[in-house]
Amino acid sequence: MGQLNILFIGDIVGHVGLRKVVATLPSLIEKYKSDCVIVNGENIVDGKGLSEKEADELFANGAHCITTGNHVWENWKARTLLANNPRVLRPHNYPPENPGRGFTLVTLPDQRTVGVIQVQGRAYMQPIDDPFKSVDTAIAKLRMQATVLFVDFHADASAEKIAMGWHLDGRVSAICGTHTHTQTNDGTILPNGTAFISDVGMSGPYDSVIGMKKDIALKRMMLQTAHKYETAENDVRVCGAHIAVDEKTGIALEIEPFMIPAPRRTNTL
């Protein structure tokens, strides 16, 4: 049975996150024998998107496709990147007049293909088009070209992500959530063979509030006034998931979420 291994890396925050991902990718690819590497890069430049420079670095270090999310639009260089590079995605269900695309067919160096789709949730986010209908459209377009389909569902609410998991079970190989920057403990293979996790978590500084400096985030919350966010720098970790897929059927065989280094669970003082 031929197996295709997908490595998915969660939202990279800041250049410190990018440095850590680039340094960690070779060992992850070796450990999981990854064939296809997909990276969410929505927060690399000061928390807002990425430019061609950061995308090129990720592609040069093993990535085959980059997904983004709501914050990509705050970076004007990212719009050029989205318009010019079909391997850099933005959520498919934004108005089509925006640059870029929300799905693509990735051809791997060994000529195998993986369809990658990104859609964005609407709960507590922009009221864009229906992600459920939007993902169906993308699946219909990619299905003839690829058996293995991967979905990055960029959404805030766990309920919406879980609903999307049931909507897609048996129709895609994997659906991994992004955007909350907090890894969930619900990684599983759904009954009809789709690998699912609500959120793979952030690849960035954990001495922070979801990647931003703690003191500024606390001021915003405690004073209820505007304070400019700054990307934090310390305790940088890489989060994501390894997914093994039967390449003939597209059914997922296993999902293994990871956080490197692992979180501290005991106090050694």
Ligand SMILES: [Fe+2]
């Ligand atoms: Fe993010």
Ligand SMILES: [Fe+2]
């Ligand atoms: Fe986001």
